[in-house]
Structure formats: C-alpha cells, structure tokens
Amino acid sequence: MEYVGRVPCPPLDRFVDDIYCLTGVPRHRRMNIPPMPSAHLFLNLGGPVRLRDSDPAVPPAVLADGWFLGVWTRRFLVEYPARVRLVGVHFKPWGMSPFLDMPASELRDRWVPVDAVWRRSVDRIRNQVGDIASATETLRVLEAELLSRLAEAPSRGLDLVLHAGGRLEMSDGTIPIGALTARAGVSGNHLAAQFKAHVGVTPKRVARIYRFARLITSVDTLRPVDWSELAHAAGYFDRAHFSREFKDFTGHTPTEYLALRRRFPAEPGFPPDAGPMPAD
CATH class of the missing domain: 1.10.10.60 (Homeodomain-like)
Structure with a gap:
C-alpha cells in the first residue's frame, strides 16, 4: 500500500499535521489503532472500511463514504478492503475545531459521517477527486476544500x-x-x-x-x-x-x-x- 502525504500550506498547518492519499493492497487488512495525538477526516474512494471499538458495548460500523474521527482515548480496530483508495487528513488534536460547527466533545471516541457535519459534501468531493490519477492533484483538491471551510475568525477559546x-x-x-x-x-x-x-x-x-x-x-x-x-x-x-x-x-x-x-x-x-x- 502506498502512502503519499504532505504538510498543507499556512494557515492550515496550524491545524493539520498532514494530508495524504492511501492506495493499493494493504499488507495487513486488520489494524489495531492505539490512541494518538490526532483527529481524522477520511474520504473513501474504494471499498467499505470497517471500524470496531475496543469497547465491546459499542457496535461496529461499516463506512463506505466519508467520516470524521475525533480524538480517541482508547484503541480501536480498522479493517481495510482488499484494495484501498482513501484520502485523509491528520488533524492536530484541536485541528477539527475551526472546520466543524459542533463541540469537539461530541466527537470524542466517535466516528461521524462527513455528511452529518458537512451537508451534502461527500459526493461533490468524491466527484472532484474520483477520476484523478495523480496523488498530487488529489491533495490539491483536498487542501482547497479545507481552506474553503476554515473559519475566518477563531471561535472563542x-x-x-x-x-x-x-x-x-x-x-x-x-x-x-x-x-x-x-x-x-x-x-x-x-x-x-x-x-x-x-x-x-x-x-x-x-x-x-x-x-x-x-x-x-x-x-x-x-x-x-x-x-x-x-x-x-x-x-x-x-x-x-x-x-x-x-x-x-x-x-x-x-x-x-x-x-x-x-x-x-x-x-x-x-x-x-x-x-x-x-x-x-
């Protein structure tokens, strides 16, 4: 599986560690993910991805389009499809805040569909990048999307x-x-x-x-x-x-x-x- 990523331009770099494309056949289909200092945005252009919480009381999820993950305080498991095509954002722990009109506490240890937060946006973004072969151009589209959604004035605190x-x-x-x-x-x-x-x-x-x-x-x-x-x-x-x-x-x-x-x-x-x- 190939990982192509880069740090975005200012002012996004205050909130984002890197944006990336993940493509190809995964060496391991199932990965155990420990808590790390980041939050995530995933836009899936391939087969469904399965997520399972380490808390057995939380039902697993099958995610086919796009989803946000807030900061996690416990491990979870991700199961990739046989072939991966995914575009993602590694936010800093506080990095989602200026892009989402909701308290970050609502995303703690949770995955939320992108369309539940950015209304009717997944299909548009997927259409923009769906036929792009170049990872560089795909990342340019994603970076432009983030810039367009970055709040001009920081919220209180x-x-x-x-x-x-x-x-x-x-x-x-x-x-x-x-x-x-x-x-x-x-x-x-x-x-x-x-x-x-x-x-x-x-x-x-x-x-x-x-x-x-x-x-x-x-x-x-x-x-x-x-x-x-x-x-x-x-x-x-x-x-x-x-x-x-x-x-x-x-x-x-x-x-x-x-x-x-x-x-x-x-x-x-x-x-x-x-x-x-x-x-x-």
Whole structure:
C-alpha cells in the first residue's frame, strides 16, 4: 500500500499535521489503532472500511463514504478492503475545531459521517477527486476544500487551546498542566473547559496521549529495548502506571508489543504505521 502525504500550506498547518492519499493492497487488512495525538477526516474512494471499538458495548460500523474521527482515548480496530483508495487528513488534536460547527466533545471516541457535519459534501468531493490519477492533484483538491471551510475568525477559546496545545506538542506531553495555566494566566478549570470544547478531552488527557506517542515512536525494534529507560525519557516515572497504560492503549504488554513489531516491521516512509499494529 502506498502512502503519499504532505504538510498543507499556512494557515492550515496550524491545524493539520498532514494530508495524504492511501492506495493499493494493504499488507495487513486488520489494524489495531492505539490512541494518538490526532483527529481524522477520511474520504473513501474504494471499498467499505470497517471500524470496531475496543469497547465491546459499542457496535461496529461499516463506512463506505466519508467520516470524521475525533480524538480517541482508547484503541480501536480498522479493517481495510482488499484494495484501498482513501484520502485523509491528520488533524492536530484541536485541528477539527475551526472546520466543524459542533463541540469537539461530541466527537470524542466517535466516528461521524462527513455528511452529518458537512451537508451534502461527500459526493461533490468524491466527484472532484474520483477520476484523478495523480496523488498530487488529489491533495490539491483536498487542501482547497479545507481552506474553503476554515473559519475566518477563531471561535472563542481556540487561541488559548492553540497556544497551550502547541506547548504540549513541543514537550511531548511532559510539561506540567500547572505550568500551562500559569503561562496562560487562566485557571485549570477554564483551560480544561476550553480543551473539552475544542479538542474533546482535557489537557491532561492530551498530555498522556502525546507522552505515549513519544514512547511508541522511540522504540527501535532492531536493537534491545530498555523499557524503563524509554518510559522515563517519555515522562513516565511510575513503572506500574506505565505498564497499565501501555496495555490499555495497545492491548499488549510491552514485551508482546515488541515481539509483534519485530514480526511485522513498520513500512518505511509510512507515517500511519508509527502507532497502528497488525491485528491479524
């Protein structure tokens, strides 16, 4: 499967990590996706994609057109069709906020059809990119769509979230939340309320996900792994807490995860594979 992506132009780069095309035959049909510091937009140009929550009480979904995924606080499973053709957006955790007229809290741990948010837009976008062979041109169309939908004036509290969220991103979630509130001159409750409105979760939760992402991306499966050293470098100072969170986020112990990664190495130059892992 081929991944072609790029960082969009300003001002989109304040809200989007990258836009991309995913095409071809997947090496693994079923992927286990841990929480990562991102929200997503998917426009599906191929066969249906199946999503399954790690919470067994949540019914699985079959998604054929387009859907938004908010920030996830637990893992979920995606099952690709035999051949994939998908256009996507990796938003920063707060990145969906200026594009959607709804609180981000309504998208926490949820997938929502694009047409439920952007009325009657999926068919139009699919028609624009459906016959385009070039990934570069497809990404140009997607970038233009995002620019046309970017709110001219930031909604209340978004600037605060951008500033605080940027510091969490730069520190990989290790900066104390008290330092964020002191720097911003606001109370912890106010910052938490703004994060829930624009991210869907509290800054403490965002910090946890950034910290976990730092740990996952620092694993070098070609060398012996000192989990205590990696955990400490990522900001985990309690080994028991680290072990519990790792199992919650991946469904595996660190040892099991490492064995899985060594059995199924990540594809070079394939950003989505930094966190997701085969489930088959």
